[in-house]
Amino acid sequence: MKKHNFYAGPSILSEYTIRQTADAILNFEGTGLSLMEISHRSKQFVAVCDQARALIKELLHVPEDFEVVFLGGGASLQFAMVPFNFLETKAAYLDSGYWASKAIKEAKLFGEVQIVGSSKDDNYSHLPKNYQVPSDADYFYFCSNNTIYGTELHEDPHPGVPVIADMSSDIFSRPIDFSSYGLIFAGAQKNLAPSGVTLVIVRKSMLDKVSRPIPTILNYKTHVENESMFNTPPVVPIYAALQTLLRYKELGGIEVIHDMNKQKAALLYEEIDTNPLFKGTVTCKEDRSLMNVCFVMSEGYEHLEDEFDKYASEAGMVGIKGHRSVGGFRASIYNAMPIASVQALVDTMRSFAQLKTQK
Numbered sequence: 001m002k003k004h005n006f007y008a009g010p011s012i013l014s015e016y017t018i019r020q021t022a023d024a025i026l027n028f029e030g031t032g033l034s035l036m037e038i039s040h041r042s043k044q045f046v047a048v049c050d051q052a053r054a055l056i057k058e059l060l061h062v063p064e065d066f067e068v069v070f071l072g073g074g075a076s077l078q079f080a081m082v083p084f085n086f087l088e089t090k091a092a093y094l095d096s097g098y099w100a101s102k103a104i105k106e107a108k109l110f111g112e113v114q115i116v117g118s119s120k121d122d123n124y125s126h127l128p129k130n131y132q133v134p135s136d137a138d139y140f141y142f143c144s145n146n147t148i149y150g151t152e153l154h155e156d157p158h159p160g161v162p163v164i165a166d167m168s169s170d171i172f173s174r175p176i177d178f179s180s181y182g183l184i185f186a187g188a189q190k191n192l193a194p195s196g197v198t199l200v201i202v203r204k205s206m207l208d209k210v211s212r213p214i215p216t217i218l219n220y221k222t223h224v225e226n227e228s229m230f231n232t233p234p235v236v237p238i239y240a241a242l243q244t245l246l247r248y249k250e251l252g253g254i255e256v257i258h259d260m261n262k263q264k265a266a267l268l269y270e271e272i273d274t275n276p277l278f279k280g281t282v283t284c285k286e287d288r289s290l291m292n293v294c295f296v297m298s299e300g301y302e303h304l305e306d307e308f309d310k311y312a313s314e315a316g317m318v319g320i321k322g323h324r325s326v327g328g329f330r331a332s333i334y335n336a337m338p339i340a341s342v343q344a345l346v347d348t349m350r351s352f353a354q355l356k357t358q359k
């Protein structure tokens, strides 16, 4: 039976990415060697890394004054690297969920953190609204897509200070207006590659600004100057990332992918809103994520949760259980998710409702 992979991360990758990477692991570009056993400084691998960085710039229309680097340590290392490199006195943070609050915890080690908005009291079921960013903040930090709660900010903010964003779970899902950004980062394992590499896009004028000494490996400048080869980079995830990017280009670019994502999300939210058994957990519809769709059983049907879980898994749905802090279900429908799989989930929800509501 076909499996439909709705895991939140690591998550679905295109068959193209997986096959190309598998081939390169067996024989990398006809060298007779595995991708895993050649020097990261070989001309073949340097070309892979350079091409991947160039394609990111091309696909996202990254302006000239930004640099693209690949780092290790996951998105979580960025929670500490960002304040280490940029927080001189005070930074503004938006508390929109689990990942944002982890970043806030790290930033407090480096300076004053002003939480300008929080939706914690509502269990992060919407984005914080109507907040003010102080003009003397070193930067404004936010998480663009809250993977666990299914909320997403669909526009790029322009608060008047440099903006830093955790885009781990929605990068490449929509075009980005870079005009206010100082830095964007994303762990690879949602829309790019297997885990192990983190993408950082940083404005050059942000580098070298704080007065504290920064360990060499934690300084963004090191990685910019060494073109992601300061130490051995994660070669297999970078190769896989290049394959994903080539596929994005072939599909027509990020604008086309954005349209596809809107269609997929609309299909699933429409079912959640009309099926009597289910309801969405995000309380402001404009905050609904295109990537992570959270829903629970409606009032009166709560007792059917485990039964639906089993019913859906028997229909081939994998990874739809919600995060423990929200409960219910979460369908992650990243770029690589075909609309046919979303339709399969919708059909499953519909047939389950028919089964349960017919007398």
Ligand SMILES: *Cc1c(COP(=O)(O)O)cnc(C)c1O
Binding pocket: 009, 073, 074, 075, 076, 077, 099, 143, 145, 146, 147, 166, 167, 168, 169, 187, 188
């Ligand atoms: C998955 C995720 C992370 C964590 O990434 P790691 O690579 O495991 O550190 C951080 N932020 C967001 C928004 C995520 O979705």
